[in-house]
Amino acid sequence: MDSDAADGSDDSLEATAASTLWDTPIVLAATPIGNLGDATDRLKRLLASAEIIAAEDTRTARHLARALQVSTHARLVSLHEHNEASRAEELVAQAAEGARILVVSDAGMPSVSDPGFRLVETAIAAGVGVTVAPGASAVTTALALSGLPTDRFTFAGFVPRKAGERKKLLARLIGEEWTTVLFESPHRVAATLTEFAAALGEDRPAALARELTKRYEEVLRGGLGELAAAASERHLRGEMVLVIAGAAAGGAGSETPSLPELADVVLQKVDEGTKLKTAAKEVGAAHSVPASDIYDAALARRRAEKPR
Structure with missing residues (x-):
């Protein structure tokens, strides 16, 4: 292909993208x-041409446009x-009438732990x-x-901030075989890691990422106990993302959860619709613990928690 043809192709692609x-x-x-350099050209063009910008914080959206040197009349x-x-x-009705609506959160992808889900559902x-203009994601x-x-x-x-909801999460994570990603506040991260280490085992592999894409980006890796000690000692600051390995990734050296902990996992599965015996068999097989022992422990826990 000659250069003139190549230039024409580029112009055609640009025109198609604009239209x-x-x-x-x-x-x-x-x-x-974090890093403004991660803003896409598509994001800039959307900011410049939108008629309505629905933002998690309008002040942050204005600051972003100025930082990107984008003039917007939205x-x-x-x-x-x-x-x-x-x-x-309201926004969906305006879109139905032809309005061009851009949805942005303070950082990352709208609807992922940020506003946007209900709007998409309504639309x-x-x-x-x-549709989505993809880009940076802390997850x-x-x-x-x-x-x-x-x-x-x-x-x-x-x-979760509430103790009961954290207990349910930890019960699920004890037997979870997939890697899990969580957000946490810097003010609570040390206490959270300590609590997770006690429930999931100090050797459970994990990583704590902070200030992603920013100047002081850092990723701490190790067992949950090690990360808890580091967070407590260093008083870490910044945006935090916690990544925890699945139960199967703990290796042979990982401690087997106690029967009460396994009973919590079983009862969580029951709450989600699994039969008690089936849940006990699944959890028992995953941790090489007799299903009958876990079944009895789950029954005992259920009786103990039943209102009198």
């Missing part, structure tokens, strides 16, 4: 999680956890088109850097 930018009226766009509206249910209907129900970035298995993983959002 298809708003083929779909609602676009969820990923924003940088009307900015807030879309956060407290108003998304009501605002989704789908109304038959209004929605996949931390997973890739963790050094832990990436072929199968679960994203579990933020570590």
